[in-house]
Amino acid sequence: xxxxxxxxxxxxxxxxxxxxNKVDFTLEHGARHAxxxxxxxxxxxxxxxxxxxLPATAGQVLLDGEDVTRLSQQRRARRGLGRTFQINQLxxxxxxxxxxxxxxxxxxxxxxxxWRSLGARRDIIGEVLDLLERFRLIDVMDHPTARLAxxxxxxxxxxxxxxxxxxxxxxxxxxxxxxxxxxxxxxxxLAALPSDVSILLIEHDMDLxxxxxxxxxxxxxxxxxxxxxxxxxxxxxRVREVYLGEEEHA
Amino acid sequence: xxxxxxxxxxxxxxxxxxxxxxxxRALRDLxxxxxxxxxxxLFWLAALASFFFLPDxxxxxxxxxxxxxxxxxxxxVLGYAGIVSLGHGAFFGLGAYVAGxxxxxxxxxxxxxxxxxxxxxxxxxxxxxxxLLLRASDLxxxxxxLGIAMLxxxxxxxxxxxxxxxxxxxxxxxxxxxxxxxxxxxxTTAYGYALAVTFLLFLIxxxxxxxxxxxxxxxxxxxxxxxxxxxxxxxRRLVAIYTLSALYAGIAGALLAQTTMFVSLDVLAFxxxxxxxxxxxxxxxxxxxGGLIGAIVFKLLQDVFSTITxxxxxxxxxxxxxxxxxxxxxxxxxxxxxxxxRIRGGAK
Amino acid sequence: xxxxxxxxxxxxxxxxILIDGIAYGxxxxxxxxxxxxxxxxxxxINLAHGAFALxxxxxxxxxxxxxxxxxxxxxxxxFLVPALIGAVAERTLYVRLYRRPHLDQVLFSIGLVFMAVxxxxxxxxxxxxxxxxxxxxxxRFELAGVAIGRYRAFLILVCAALVVGLQFVLTRTRFGAxxxxxxxxxxxxxxxxxxxxxxxxxxxxxxxxxxxxGGALGVEILGMDPTFPLKFMVYFLIVVTVGGTAGLxxxxxxxxxxxxxxxAGKYYAPELGAFMIYLLMIVILILRPQGLIAx
Numbered sequence: 001x002x003x004x005x006x007x008x009x010x011x012x013x014x015x016x017x018x019x020x021n022k023v024d025f026t027l028e029h030g031a032r033h034a035x036x037x038x039x040x041x042x043x044x045x046x047x048x049x050x051x052x053x054l055p056a057t058a059g060q061v062l063l064d065g066e067d068v069t070r071l072s073q074q075r076r077a078r079r080g081l082g083r084t085f086q087i088n089q090l091x092x093x094x095x096x097x098x099x100x101x102x103x104x105x106x107x108x109x110x111x112x113x114x115w116r117s118l119g120a121r122r123d124i125i126g127e128v129l130d131l132l133e134r135f136r137l138i139d140v141m142d143h144p145t146a147r148l149a150x151x152x153x154x155x156x157x158x159x160x161x162x163x164x165x166x167x168x169x170x171x172x173x174x175x176x177x178x179x180x181x182x183x184x185x186x187x188x189x190l191a192a193l194p195s196d197v198s199i200l201l202i203e204h205d206m207d208l209x210x211x212x213x214x215x216x217x218x219x220x221x222x223x224x225x226x227x228x229x230x231x232x233x234x235x236x237x238r239v240r241e242v243y244l245g246e247e248e249h250a
Numbered sequence: 251x252x253x254x255x256x257x258x259x260x261x262x263x264x265x266x267x268x269x270x271x272x273x274x275r276a277l278r279d280l281x282x283x284x285x286x287x288x289x290x291x292l293f294w295l296a297a298l299a300s301f302f303f304l305p306d307x308x309x310x311x312x313x314x315x316x317x318x319x320x321x322x323x324x325x326x327v328l329g330y331a332g333i334v335s336l337g338h339g340a341f342f343g344l345g346a347y348v349a350g351x352x353x354x355x356x357x358x359x360x361x362x363x364x365x366x367x368x369x370x371x372x373x374x375x376x377x378x379x380x381x382l383l384l385r386a387s388d389l390x391x392x393x394x395x396l397g398i399a400m401l402x403x404x405x406x407x408x409x410x411x412x413x414x415x416x417x418x419x420x421x422x423x424x425x426x427x428x429x430x431x432x433x434x435x436x437x438t439t440a441y442g443y444a445l446a447v448t449f450l451l452f453l454i455x456x457x458x459x460x461x462x463x464x465x466x467x468x469x470x471x472x473x474x475x476x477x478x479x480x481x482x483x484x485x486r487r488l489v490a491i492y493t494l495s496a497l498y499a500g501i502a503g504a505l506l507a508q509t510t511m512f513v514s515l516d517v518l519a520f521x522x523x524x525x526x527x528x529x530x531x532x533x534x535x536x537x538x539x540g541g542l543i544g545a546i547v548f549k550l551l552q553d554v555f556s557t558i559t560x561x562x563x564x565x566x567x568x569x570x571x572x573x574x575x576x577x578x579x580x581x582x583x584x585x586x587x588x589x590x591x592r593i594r595g596g597a598k
Numbered sequence: 599x600x601x602x603x604x605x606x607x608x609x610x611x612x613x614x615i616l617i618d619g620i621a622y623g624x625x626x627x628x629x630x631x632x633x634x635x636x637x638x639x640x641x642x643i644n645l646a647h648g649a650f651a652l653x654x655x656x657x658x659x660x661x662x663x664x665x666x667x668x669x670x671x672x673x674x675x676x677f678l679v680p681a682l683i684g685a686v687a688e689r690t691l692y693v694r695l696y697r698r699p700h701l702d703q704v705l706f707s708i709g710l711v712f713m714a715v716x717x718x719x720x721x722x723x724x725x726x727x728x729x730x731x732x733x734x735x736x737x738r739f740e741l742a743g744v745a746i747g748r749y750r751a752f753l754i755l756v757c758a759a760l761v762v763g764l765q766f767v768l769t770r771t772r773f774g775a776x777x778x779x780x781x782x783x784x785x786x787x788x789x790x791x792x793x794x795x796x797x798x799x800x801x802x803x804x805x806x807x808x809x810x811x812g813g814a815l816g817v818e819i820l821g822m823d824p825t826f827p828l829k830f831m832v833y834f835l836i837v838v839t840v841g842g843t844a845g846l847x848x849x850x851x852x853x854x855x856x857x858x859x860x861x862a863g864k865y866y867a868p869e870l871g872a873f874m875i876y877l878l879m880i881v882i883l884i885l886r887p888q889g890l891i892a893x
Binding site: 078085103105107110114116125132 | 272273275477481482484
């Protein structure tokens, strides 16, 4: 059986600059995999290559064994690749019900329906409410997104991504900027994500990485630098030098 | 592709409120389910009443309702999809010319001309919409829409053999509506006709903007990047709404040509596109009634300003635009909108 | 231009047209250069840019016709009047709109155009403002068999000097460096102790002044009446959009292309009118959506 997500010699150059250097990477089914690396290691570029925001210069991206390297963002999304964003990418004027409802209806292929109101689709409402409940957004479900607390917006970021029913989910620093008081809620929902969704977590926060991930890949200067269980990676002296060492000095 | 669902509906116990309450709340928010609010009914009843009780004003009211429909067509792209257009007059003008030409060369039957005028504009919209997707920048869109409008103006100006050029299209004649209602000098048939067409198109637009498709448009307007990542085909959706909007604008133009039985280059002039923006902004963007309400306000303002300084009323229109922006569109629209919500939402 | 039928392929005539086109294009660039900075670099959609050109044009026409000043002596006023008004307008009005949605900027500046057009009409009437150029700028001279209008040659020289000066200021001076920093990242620029407000205001003032100077220089060949800002709005916008928002080189190229295309189009295919220009713009935007020179 093929891996949930795989890259083969994935490469991205901006002019002469190599941002992603022939990266071979495998995300197993049901994995809780973290991608770490110092600032400027090329994590964001790598995610953008996976999701199709940027076209790759060379190499392949395989989603469940299927080559998606040339597919658009939206096509990859339809094939089950979901993501959240480091900086909230929400619909400020829409409510959580509307945002999640839209994501569910798009997944079901009902987004082009221009005649029947979403409210007429009871099957959608049920699923929307379940998602809102799971991500603790029920109380604020009919408030405009722009007025939600930051922590709630981060939760909505997750709910919208999960509404697409992804097989693979890329979480880009999900806890970034969340105030301490709202943090617990977020970590709990992260821990409760469905186990059959394969997750790649891109994160700075080492506490979160070690509590969440069962496997860690270290990216340095756009190159696949090290990989292993959290214990292995922590013990690796080279990793300590380039990455964890930097953290200690910081 | 797998067909499993992440969460099977109804299996997660819901805390607090009973599920049915939550459903009702969710439904209310997804809301605009097609249920009519009292204020909406009131609005259209007032429009109907104006037909019966303001017979002296039918000519003016026809202008108002046509301008309102034109602004509504702009609201579809600007308010719901966030596309700033400076050339919406192109579709209005094309619809007007086609309707006029149909009456001269094909048939005087009004509905045929109306339909063909709308279709021609829709085709132009469909053909030019991909240009808007080249680069999702407001400036590029502005220039493309403006450029197309200017092209059309020049074309109509130069193709005098077809359009009459600067003299306008002569000899437009429209047969009685349904073979029975003649277009009279007082504009009674014209007003009834324009009002009915506008109401019908409004109903369709209302249905569309409250559909999942309409929701996806708002999502694109709010954040095209995220819309893309949840699987919304942004390009196709925008082309579709732009085409529909062009069709609406074309029908508005056709209505003008038919009710005035005249078409001049003025229908394609830049000020049409600018005026319609002002009209929409006066009434408020993104709730469909803005265009219609704005048209009433605009005509009233125009009336007041032309009595003060007949030749220079454009100055005051300009001043109104400047003041509106400086005060803030939100704040100006907040007043009627708040009232609107109070009436709409009942006691809440 | 009446001998078109017999001489359409005459190379000397083609050169004359080319030179006319270059003069026209350079004039367009001077007119639009302020917009290339506010719109191109600062991303502010200002449809009222032509209003400042109008002020310059009227300053020159009125000072020549009513106060009897010689043409050259009016040019400083054509620059200073709109520059001053531009600075005041920037500090009091435009500054509030930098962060607002493009729709607001469009509405606001259309409003200003309407006001400027009707105000000029009310104050000075709707007729064309005509000026008589000094004798040394009238007529033509021949250079290697090519007839060149004296005023066209004058325009090319003046505008070329302005272009070089502008490019120098923008790329080689401390002011230019500060402006580029302020445009790229206002917050970072403030952090470096750059007074962003003053930089923007002076940039806007100079841009408005150049538009005024362009308007004054253009009275003879573009005409000048109250509708000038509306008539030429599209041309200015085309220069910036087609040129691209990377700097001044793109708009300069675009202005030259448009100038030559417009003059040649009016000569060889007058029945097409301005059709050519709009078509050219759309084609270029299809081929290069970011403009000729992208950021």
